[in-house]
Amino acid sequence: EADIYQTPRYLVIGTGKKITLECSQTMGHDKMYWYQQDPGMELHLIHYSYGVNSTEKGDLSSESTVSRIRTEHFPLTLESARPSHTSQYLCASSEGRAIGYTFGSGTRLTVV
């Protein structure tokens, strides 16, 4: 039923590895977002995009990078994973302010 998909759901990876978290949506939304969620509960915006070839950093500093080559695809890459990157990563998209965000199921990343 979800129109926004994140893969993988869970990932355990060694320090120093390069990883890409995938996020795709089928709703044709221009706006897409990546949030990092604390073990507590707070979500922090780390990247966002308002359309193809448009990416911006969010409020929380992150060593990750993103790209937006196609409307439906917004992958997040960590060039060299560290234990401090261990977290839940949530991708979302929206059509505009009048409509809420649609979230993916998240990727739980553990860096050992």
Place this chain on the structure above:
Amino acid sequence: SQELEQSPQSLIVQEGKNLTINCTSSKTLYGLYWYKQKYGEGLIFLMMLQKGGEEKSHEKITAKLDEKKQQSSLHITASQPSHAGIYLCGAPLTGANNLFFGTGTRLTVIP
């Protein structure tokens, strides 16, 4: 985000009891969204409030927006185990469309 504070941080209630979760903003609210999250999952949109005094209901969940107090409340009537999860409020606190999220409230409903 410290701009959006939720209270309480966690809540344990007996099935059938009513409960209220509050979300208070340190900035002017131009709208507020409520989401629910099951552990380890993504967020599910519950409802959006746009105008001061607006109140919306969906099944047993009612949300209100008090613009003057820069606050929203989420009220659950006759709670059920299916209501358990994390409730998050979100709001666009700047001119951009980006949502800031509250500190979250973890709800446990005991059968």
